[in-house]
Amino acid sequence: MVPLFIALAIISGIGALLAATLVFAERVISNYGDVEVDINKGNKKLAMKGGGSLLETLTAQKIFIPSACGGRGTCGYCKVKVLEGAGPLLPTEEPYMDAEERSSGVRLSCQVKLRNDLKIELPAELLTIKEYVSVCEEIIDYTYDTKQFRLRLTDGQHMKYTPGQYVQVLAPQYEKSSEEVYRAYSISSDPADQAAIELIIRRVPDGICTTYLFDYLKVGDKVRINGPYGQFYLRDTTAPIIFIAGGSGIAPMKCILHNMKNTNNDRRAVFFFGIRTTKDLFLAEEMTRFETQLAQFKFVPVVSQPEPGAEWAGVTGRVTHIAEDYLRKQGNAHEHEGYLCGSPGMIESSIGILKKLGITEDKIYYDKFS
Amino acid sequence: MKKSPQQRKLERLLQSSKFSASGFMGTDRRGLWEIIDEDAAEIAKRGKTMEEVAARMQQLTDLAEQGLGDWIQVSKNLHVAVDDNRGMIPCPWPHRVRCMKRITTARHIPSNTGVRWSDLNIHLIKEHGFFEGKGSPFRIEPGVLIDIIFSKD
Incomplete structure (x- = not known):
């Protein structure tokens, strides 16, 4: 019996020692002290406690970097240019970086740990978020x-x-x-x-x-x-507009159309809204109302596969093909600006069509988060 | 059989909602390796390999992708559609694989039965032989999957 108690005491002692070592390591070895993050070459300097990730530290300071995965290193959105102090690119970051980003010091802010002073560059608009x-x-x-x-x-x-x-x-x-x-x-x-x-x-x-x-x-x-x-907004030009959206991609278009109405913007604009069945159609009345409020606006809902028995008298087909036909008939396709929102596949397909019709890439707008 | 710390960690991850709202194990009370072994036996019984099944799923996804959400007729009895969403989902196994949040649905027209899979399902089947636990939103029954995706006209 006594040897059993001795063995238990030894095991408990080892456990306690390991726990104490971990606490010590956390407090001393992982203590990076105070560090300074210099943003945009001295425009803003933040003094903070080291040890956390750059993303969580900036978030705690109310500087929000777009991120969809909560800092798990899986979305690849939280890119920040680090000019100094971040150490080498980690294997966890490599899949998200192209050659130009690697050479210019772009890093995933969720993967950069604050161990020492850092110098970073942020787009000015992020500082206003x-x-x-x-x-x-x-x-x-x-x-x-x-x-x-x-x-x-x-x-x-x-x-x-x-x-x-x-x-x-x-x-x-x-x-x-x-x-x-x-x-x-x-x-x-x-x-x-x-x-x-x-x-x-x-x-x-x-x-x-x-x-x-x-x-x-x-x-x-x-x-x-x-x-x-985001950089998805209506450019201040007089070019005719083609909006192409699918499903919930209607959201930013609706906001832009409200603003066109509020500012009496009478640019020529046509909105092709793609859905699969008539059950997927929504906001049609509101869009039709915009047609009466905006002098040169046309809304074209496009149903690609109406369900059997559905009473659909509108345009049927794939939204990208219908938009292509429309632009071909205009004769001035290359003068248009394209605004796209929807699934990655629809956006990719739309870009291909618009480019084929002579619209240059700098006149095709869609959000990178798409 | 005693599980290694890595195996226990993986099982915890698969049960958690770290990557998807319902996790990958569903309400299945079997262990991960039991699920994998039983599904592997079912695949073998049907005369297929994991690679063949995953390759056919990928082939159908690639075909469906051309439809941008519309149904694409693969054969007289089979049609497929794809629904892609923004963002990526990582594989819960400890390697750096992440897949698009794209969902393919295959429908066998005569029997009006269907099966759906994500890009991650294809990876999980091909690389890990994992069809997810019963009750998981993306659990695929191997027998149903084979019946549909290899259906003859």
Whole structure:
């Protein structure tokens, strides 16, 4: 019996020693002390405690870098140019970098650990991004898999954004997710009211954020968002516009159209909205209303595979082909600006068609987060 | 059989919601290796290999991709469609693989039965022989999958 107690005491002692070593390592070896992050060559300097990732440290300082995976190194969005102090590129970052990014010091901020002073370069617009707390004011079912969420900012705050931009929505820890995650969604609302935003969101099967939004979020719940982000907005030219969107890709187009109406913008514009069946069609009335409010705007919903028995008298076909036919008939396809939002496949296909018709790549706009 | 720390860590990851809202194990009470072994036996019983199954799934996904969401007729009895979403999902195994969030649906017209898979499913089957646990949203029954994707006209 005595040897058993001795053995137990020895094992417990070893365990306690290991635990103490871990605590010591955490406090002493992993203690990087205070470090300084210099942003944009001295424009902003942040003094902070080292040890965390650059992404989480910047987020704690209310500087929001777009990221969709919550810092797990799987989305590849949180790229930041590090001029000094980050050490070599990690194997976890390599798949996300092209040759130019590697040579210019671009890093995934979630993978860069703050061990010493850093010098980084950020686009100026990222420094204006803010975090907002909002309250979910309304949820509207548009189709079997698409909803609109209206979020009112609290404390009388307003979000100044350019129509076409997007925000990041935080899905908190909930029954089906042990971690917080951010996902990006375009603003769809009328920018005349910047005290609230609307988002049109399609459910991603088993997606962490959309499962939260569709199955758990209720009217009255608080929602944390940050933004605005993105370079997708209407350019200030007189070129005719072709909008091509599929499904929830209608969101930024709707916001842009509201703004065109508010600013009496009478540019020629045609919007091809692609859906598969008539059950996928939504916001048709609102889009038709824009036709009466905007002198030279035309809305063309395109159903690619109407379900048997559906009463569909509109255009049938693949949205990219219908848009191509339209541009060919115009005779001045190359003068158009193309604005695209939808699935990666639709965007890729649209870019190919627009380029083939002579629209140069610098006149084709879509969000990189797509 | 005693599990290694790596195996235990992997099983925890597969059960968690770290990568997908419902995890990969569903309500299956079997262990990971039991699921893999039983599904491998079913595949072998049907005279196929994991590589053949994954290759056919990939072939159908590539065909479906051309439809940009529309149904594409593969044969008299089989049509497929793809639904791609933004973003990527990583493989839970400890290697650096991530797949597009693209979902392919294959429908066998005469029997009106269907099966769906993600790009990650193809990878999990090809590289790890894993069809996910029963009750998981993306669990694929190997027998049903083979019946549909290798169906004859």
